[in-house]
Every structure is written in C-alpha cells, then in structure tokens.
Amino acid sequence: xxxxVKDIVIPSNAPKSLLLLKHADxxxxxxxxKDDYEYVMTEYLRMxxxxxxxxxxxxxxxxxKMNRSEVIEFVLKCQQDxxxxxxxxxxDPHLLSTLSAIQILTLYDAVESVNTDAVVRWIKSLQQTDxxxxxxxxxxxxxxxxxxxxxxxxxxxxxxxxxxxxxxxFVVSCMNFDGAFGCRPGSExxxxxxxxxxxxxxxxxxxxxxxxxxxxWWLCERQLPSGGLNGRPEKLPxxxxxxxxxxxxxxxxxxxxxxxxxxxxxILACQDEETGGFADRPGDMVDPFHTLFGLAGLSLLGDTTxxxxxxxxxxxxxxxxxxxxxxxxx
Amino acid sequence: MHGxxxxxxxxxxxxxxxxxxxxxxxxxxxxxSKIFLxxxxxxxxxxxxxxxxxxxxxxxxxxxxxxxxxxxxxxLSTCLPGEQLxxxxxxELYFLEAxxxxxxxxxxxxxxxxxxxDHMPDPDWKRELELCNQFLQLDERNFHxxxxxxxxxxxxxxxxxxxxxxxxxxxxxxxxxxxxxxxxSKLLPILFxxxxxxxxxxxxxxxxxxxxVQNGFFTDPxxxxxxxxxxxxxxxxxxxxxxxxxxxxREDNCVLVSFTKHIQIxxxxxxxxxxxxxxxxxxxxxNPNKTSQSSCLWxxxxxxxxxxxxxxxxxxxIRIIKIIIIIIIIxxxxxKRFCNDLNWQxxxxxxxxxKDCDLKVTLVQGSLELCSSSLHLGENxxxxxxxxxxSMDKSIFSQEMSPLKKDTLLQAMESVLQLMEMESDNxxxxxxxxLLMKALDxxxxxxxxxxxxxxxxxxxxxRIHYYKDLRSKFIIENIFAGTELTNAxxxxxxxxxxxxxxxxxxxxxxxxxxxxDNLLRDVHExxxxxxxxxxxxxxxxxxxxxxxxxxxxxxRLLLNGNNLTKSSDLLQLTTxxxxxxxxxxxxxxxxxxxxxxTITALLPNVSICFKQQ
Numbered sequence: 001x002x003x004x005v006k007d008i009v010i011p012s013n014a015p016k017s018l019l020l021l022k023h024a025d026x027x028x029x030x031x032x033x034k035d036d037y038e039y040v041m042t043e044y045l046r047m048x049x050x051x052x053x054x055x056x057x058x059x060x061x062x063x064x065k066m067n068r069s070e071v072i073e074f075v076l077k078c079q080q081d082x083x084x085x086x087x088x089x090x091x092d093p094h095l096l097s098t099l100s101a102i103q104i105l106t107l108y109d110a111v112e113s114v115n116t117d118a119v120v121r122w123i124k125s126l127q128q129t130d131x132x133x134x135x136x137x138x139x140x141x142x143x144x145x146x147x148x149x150x151x152x153x154x155x156x157x158x159x160x161x162x163x164x165x166x167x168x169x170f171v172v173s174c175m176n177f178d179g180a181f182g183c184r185p186g187s188e189x190x191x192x193x194x195x196x197x198x199x200x201x202x203x204x205x206x207x208x209x210x211x212x213x214x215x216x217w218w219l220c221e222r223q224l225p226s227g228g229l230n231g232r233p234e235k236l237p238x239x240x241x242x243x244x245x246x247x248x249x250x251x252x253x254x255x256x257x258x259x260x261x262x263x264x265x266x267i268l269a270c271q272d273e274e275t276g277g278f279a280d281r282p283g284d285m286v287d288p289f290h291t292l293f294g295l296a297g298l299s300l301l302g303d304t305t306x307x308x309x310x311x312x313x314x315x316x317x318x319x320x321x322x323x324x325x326x327x328x329x330x
Numbered sequence: 331m332h333g334x335x336x337x338x339x340x341x342x343x344x345x346x347x348x349x350x351x352x353x354x355x356x357x358x359x360x361x362x363s364k365i366f367l368x369x370x371x372x373x374x375x376x377x378x379x380x381x382x383x384x385x386x387x388x389x390x391x392x393x394x395x396x397x398x399x400x401x402x403x404x405x406l407s408t409c410l411p412g413e414q415l416x417x418x419x420x421x422e423l424y425f426l427e428a429x430x431x432x433x434x435x436x437x438x439x440x441x442x443x444x445x446x447x448d449h450m451p452d453p454d455w456k457r458e459l460e461l462c463n464q465f466l467q468l469d470e471r472n473f474h475x476x477x478x479x480x481x482x483x484x485x486x487x488x489x490x491x492x493x494x495x496x497x498x499x500x501x502x503x504x505x506x507x508x509x510x511x512x513x514x515s516k517l518l519p520i521l522f523x524x525x526x527x528x529x530x531x532x533x534x535x536x537x538x539x540x541x542x543v544q545n546g547f548f549t550d551p552x553x554x555x556x557x558x559x560x561x562x563x564x565x566x567x568x569x570x571x572x573x574x575x576x577x578x579x580r581e582d583n584c585v586l587v588s589f590t591k592h593i594q595i596x597x598x599x600x601x602x603x604x605x606x607x608x609x610x611x612x613x614x615x616x617n618p619n620k621t622s623q624s625s626c627l628w629x630x631x632x633x634x635x636x637x638x639x640x641x642x643x644x645x646x647x648i649r650i651i652k653i654i655i656i657i658i659i660i661x662x663x664x665x666k667r668f669c670n671d672l673n674w675q676x677x678x679x680x681x682x683x684x685k686d687c688d689l690k691v692t693l694v695q696g697s698l699e700l701c702s703s704s705l706h707l708g709e710n711x712x713x714x715x716x717x718x719x720x721s722m723d724k725s726i727f728s729q730e731m732s733p734l735k736k737d738t739l740l741q742a743m744e745s746v747l748q749l750m751e752m753e754s755d756n757x758x759x760x761x762x763x764x765l766l767m768k769a770l771d772x773x774x775x776x777x778x779x780x781x782x783x784x785x786x787x788x789x790x791x792x793r794i795h796y797y798k799d800l801r802s803k804f805i806i807e808n809i810f811a812g813t814e815l816t817n818a819x820x821x822x823x824x825x826x827x828x829x830x831x832x833x834x835x836x837x838x839x840x841x842x843x844x845x846x847d848n849l850l851r852d853v854h855e856x857x858x859x860x861x862x863x864x865x866x867x868x869x870x871x872x873x874x875x876x877x878x879x880x881x882x883x884x885x886r887l888l889l890n891g892n893n894l895t896k897s898s899d900l901l902q903l904t905t906x907x908x909x910x911x912x913x914x915x916x917x918x919x920x921x922x923x924x925x926x927x928t929i930t931a932l933l934p935n936v937s938i939c940f941k942q943q
Contacts, residue, residue: 041358178558258792285335
C-alpha cells in the first residue's frame, strides 16, 4: 500500500532567474485595482496584504513606489477604540492585523503616529493566565497569536509589559514528539507554527527550550526531490514554506541542512513571467503573500539582489538594525 | 490562495468570468454594507444571521462576520426561550457544516463551532465526535479537524483509551498518517505513565509501539511518518537537571557552576553559595555572556570591584550598578565583623575565600532544593573542582537500558537490516540502523556507524550537511565518553573532519583545545570554555568569531586558514582581556592592508600574525 511521495515536477520552461522589477510592478498594480473582485474578496486580509506587498517592495528597493501618506492614513483608520487594529475599515480588531499594522508603521518610521499605549494595553489584555494569547476578545488561542503579541511589543520596545515567562511556558507546552510546534498544546506540528514559536522564543531570548538538532532534522526533511519545501510530512511543496521553514532553520543555526541550490531553483520556478509575482507552486496563480515569502526566502538563501531580510520579523534587516530589538540566534 | 492553477482562457471565457464576478462583487458589496449598517444600528437579529450567512458560506474567512454572529447569538440568548435558542444553535451547526464542507480549513468556521458548542443549552457531543470522524475520513491530516476533535474529547470527557483505539484504527487503515502517530505520542504518557522512564511512558507500552511502527515501515518504507515516530521511541527523553561541575578558583576569586541543562538564575531559581555552612553574601551570578539570560554555565566573581571594571558596564544599566555599589558598601561595613567571625582573609578591596573551608552550591526553587555540590578548599589549593555527576561516564551520551529493551532494539535492528537489504536505496533504513547502533553500543559499532553515514551522504544528497554534523557529534561523543574530562586540561580533536563542535558545556575546565584541520563553520557556545588559555582553530571554515567573546583566560588563539573576510569578524576578541597572541594568516582579510590596520588598532595588546612566516 505504498504511498508515492507527494511532490511536483518543475516544468523545463519555468523561469530560472529573478524577475526583480516585474515583482515590484506586480505589487504596485495589485494595490491599484481596488475594485477588482480578487481585491475586494480578500478584504479580511487587507492589513496583512499591505504588509506583504510593502515589505516585498522594501526588499526589492522600491518602497517609494507606494503612496506613504495614503497607507498610513488607512492604517490609522483601522485602529479601534480598544487599541487593536482591524484588517480593514469597519472590521473588528485582531492580533493578526495588529502585527501587520505595526510592521507597516515601522517600515515607514511612523509608529509614533498611532496611540501605542492603547495598542500595548490591548495586547496585554489578551494574555491569559496560562501565558497564551487570545487573537481577539472571542477567545481563539493559537501560538500564532503568541508570536504576534511578542513581535508587536518588541517592535514597540515594550516587551516587558507582558508576562514573558508565562508566554514562553505556553509556547513550550506546544512542543511535540518531533521537536516541532503546533497551534495549541496537543496540536500536530506545522512549519508555520514552528516559525511563530521559534521566532517568539528568539525575541524572548529563550531558544534554549528548542532541541535544535531534533527540530532542525524535522525541518530539513521538509525538502522534497523537486527542491521545494512542504509544511508537514507527506504534503506538497509550497513557496511560503521557503519562508516558514527557512527562517526557522536560520534562527536555530541549521540553514545549511537543506540543499540551497535546489530550493532556489524551485522558488524561481514559481514566478509568473507575464505578470510578475510568485505562486505557491509553478504554474499556479500568483498573490502578494507568496511574492513576499518567495523574495524573503531568496534573501535568506543569499541572493544579494534582494535586500537582507530579518528571519524573525520578515522585515528588511537594515531597518531593524536601527532599533534596539534583541534577536537571539543559535 | 493555494493550489489554484493558472489556465489560459479564450476571450469569451474571460468575458463570461468577468460578468460573473461583477455580479458576485455587487452581491458581496451590497450584503456587506447592509450588514455594517445593521451593526451600527445595533440590530443583532435573525436578519443579521441571514445576511452574514450569505457572505460566509462563500467566504468563511471574513472573521468579522463570525464575530457579528456571535454577538447576535449572545443578544438572542437574553430574549429567546431555551427551546427556541437550542433550535437556533442547532441550525447554526448545520450552517457551519455547509461552510466546512466548502472550506474544511477555515480557522473562523472551526472556532465558531467551538463557540456554538460552548454556548448552546443542550450540546450533543457524540454527534460532534461523529462529525470529526467523517471529516477525518475525507482528509485524515486536516489539523483543524484534529484540533476540534481534541476540543470535543476534552469537553465531553471522552476517555483517552477510546481515542487511543481510534488512532490505532486510523493507523491500521493507513500507516502513512503522521497526525495519528502524533496523537499517540500525546496519549501514551496519559495512558501509561511511568516517571522513571525517559519519555514518561512505561517501557511495556513503548515496546508495543515499536512493534506497531515496525509493521508501518515494513508496509511503506518510504513514508516519513513511521520513521519519525520510531526515532522518537528510541529517544532518551529529557536530561535531568544536575550539576556537571563546581569549580572554585582562589586565584581569580571566582566560582563556576555548570549544569546539565540550561537554567536561568535570579528569577524563580536561585543558586546559593555557602562557605562553612554560612551563605556567602552578595553573590551575583552571570552567564559567560555576562548577562542573566538562561545558560548552562554560571559564574560568580567575588572581587566585585574587578567585576564592575569589566566590560559589563555597557550591558547593565548604571542604575543597577549604583544599587550594587550601595549594597557593597553596606556589606563592607556589616561584613567586617562577620568576616572576622569566620576567620576570613580581609582586604580593603577584596573578599576572598578563607584559608581552609567547605564550600557548597545549592540550586533552589522556592524552598525546593533541586541539586547541590560541595568541595573542601584547602589552604594550599589555588583552584579546585568538584561535581555531582561530572565523572564523564558513558551514560552522559547513552541510556540505561533494561535487558528487555535491549532485546527489542536488537530485534528492531535485525529487521531494519533485513529491510535495508531489500530496499538498498532507502535512506530511512540506513539512518535508523545508525541510530539503533548508537543507542545499543556506540563504541563497538563506531566504524560501522561511520560507514553508514558515508552511505547516507550518497543516498540523500540534499541533507548532506545534516549527516556531516551528525557524524561530528558522534565522533565527539565517542571521544568524550572515553576521556576523564574533569582532569583533562588539554583536549585534541584535530584533523577529524568535524563540521560542528558539540558539547562545549562539558569543557569548562579545559585549558587547551586543539581543533585545527577540521571543517568547522562556527564557534557558537565556545564561551563556555571559561578556562581555556590556548585555542587552536587553524584551518577550518570559520566566517566570524561569534561565540569567542568573554573568554577571560584566553591567551593564544590560532585562526589561520579560515574564511574571515573583514575586521568586524574579530570584534568579539576585544572582550578577551588576556589575549596576547593571534594568528590570522591565510584568511581573505589578512592580505588587505586596510583590514590589517583596523585589526591592529582593535587589538592593541595582542601580537598578531598576519602572514605566515
């Protein structure tokens, strides 16, 4: 009853070089089609989408192509009375959109234009006695939210406002038999969750909880014959895992455990030569999410035409060097 | 936006799609503005459910609408009679099923289902479990559904035995089911607890799992799930916290304690130093990086003034230092009598150890004593080390095994070797044999392990550096297992193709370490070598010195023949106060005049060799 390895074959005519400018154009034009079906239907991701797009542009050195004041105005309109940010105007606040909002403001050096005290108070209010974080007042718990909370506070320089010990304790309680992490205690390991947990522990300076050799092995086994990375065992490869897996490997000092050349080949093959942008797999539809994580992955793999990216916060390294944020790496 | 194939369409198709989308867009925009208007007006009623439902069934990720529904339900619970409310919640469950069938991976839908079950007057948990079974039949790896199942199991108090049975059914149906193996790893410690075993699971139960997973990899030797689980079963579990080494130096007036695990001293955990059964006052513990972040090595300097002069000033705020100085002055005044009582040597700027004393360190958490170590410092001892477990016997790297377990592992090895013969290019069998040999008898299987690691590099080129690092670890453990590390002052590991250094935590007393002619890429955690004077890292692949900071005794450092390219790669060396000789010849930076000048200025007291003589 053998299962064949789930993987793809890279078409021979797939792109083999980085189409840097096309990606900048793709992002800019994506942001311009505000009445487009695709654009409207993803309103629930607007703030995240703007972070993906703007960071992509920053990494290829074209952040100036967007209208700074327009973006900041939108972000300000999304801050709710409670302090948190919503994905779009009229929607409810959530930690996922709050981190994106703070990241966008940091990109534009405009954090001071919002009420940061209110953001901090709101984030604090979402921490539970077991150390976990709700995503919003409705009580969903997830290690993604632990990362969002800690990353926001680190960017605001206010990490000491929450109970970091408890937050770490909760994240560590989500560690599994394979050394990787899941959404909640008992949940199966997933590369996206690993990134969140490892990133959170890096910001908290507690990476010693991670068994780097064990986790590193699980992560490097995500690489498939095509060179692409999957997010869990026996799953298909996807460009976004070039980020979740790669960034985690970088943080725990095991980036050399995968075959870099094969992965670069896979990521480049996911570009769309006509429109620019990256898809999850060669030949699929592109979107800003995969575009950012394709570019950021290439940056971690040493492509110097893309700016150096910070593996914990997925933002340009040069920007964060100016901040006082402490990143721990193994 | 995953897995949507980009297809070439005709102009007609494009036009038709455009029209269809315009229609959908109109509907979406219309519904959304109505919903937001209702929300603004506080109209949380059945119509709100209807309108938001129209959007959610198409696009279940619009989390704000799920929130509106929750608010509506909370509002309706205050005015609807119980029966009606129950029916309303029930219809919400049906609605959710429709959404989940359309998109079984929507976080919002699954969380909303939890909300409904938590709030409805009479929840039917059995039905929910049945729903999980159905969804897992469609996709046995859907982690949202697995998480929902755990929520149901917890809420309905379903016994873990039944869930264990359930996971077995799934595995017997398809061994390639990582989610089920994962579930078993969580259920085993609950069902068969045994605190004396490394994994917290009784040996008997573990051995049964071995059998099950062996069936798995015999059925499908290329599936990762079985092999990952098998490796976990072979694991040693967590190392227990203990003191590796307790070292006191009269010369440097410092105490050094190394542990088997990382700990953080100062928060909940405290390390208490006693001299002749009296707690030493003013003990300040820092890790080798001179911070209080967690570490397996903690150092206390007694000459507090020297301690202040060291480079910590930058890292600790002036305020803390002021407080410390005030404490010292108070201590200074108070301790005069105290010290006389204890017959301590007393100098104006310095607290030192008494001529002849019993010293003890104890790690405490609240009132709980975690571990301790003691030694007697004689009048003529300049430095001394003691330990509770440092006698570097083999158990540090291997596990105590019962005859039964040994037997099981031997049998496992035999069957995996058999499988290896049949599947000659299967890397999992080779790796598993390596791990079994390492667990059973790393010394006598050593040469075979090395051979199999060669084979793995051939079979699995993508992970070649993983195998190289694993090999380095095994080589180092093999050498350390045969060395009495407490007494060893010099360790030689040169010319062994090591790509990574492991276990520097076991070498706090080593004064000379030779690692030349290897393939090391980094020197992380080398600052655990607090007594090292001579460090030979010549002819490796180092690109920076991250890890060589704050080595107080380091005098000679050989870095010739590495990949150091710029002066900033050596920045850490400025924190090694006693460094007097440095060889950086044969590095890319050593032929650049500008870099040479910067380095000379950076390390004024060091004699530096830039060119090979």
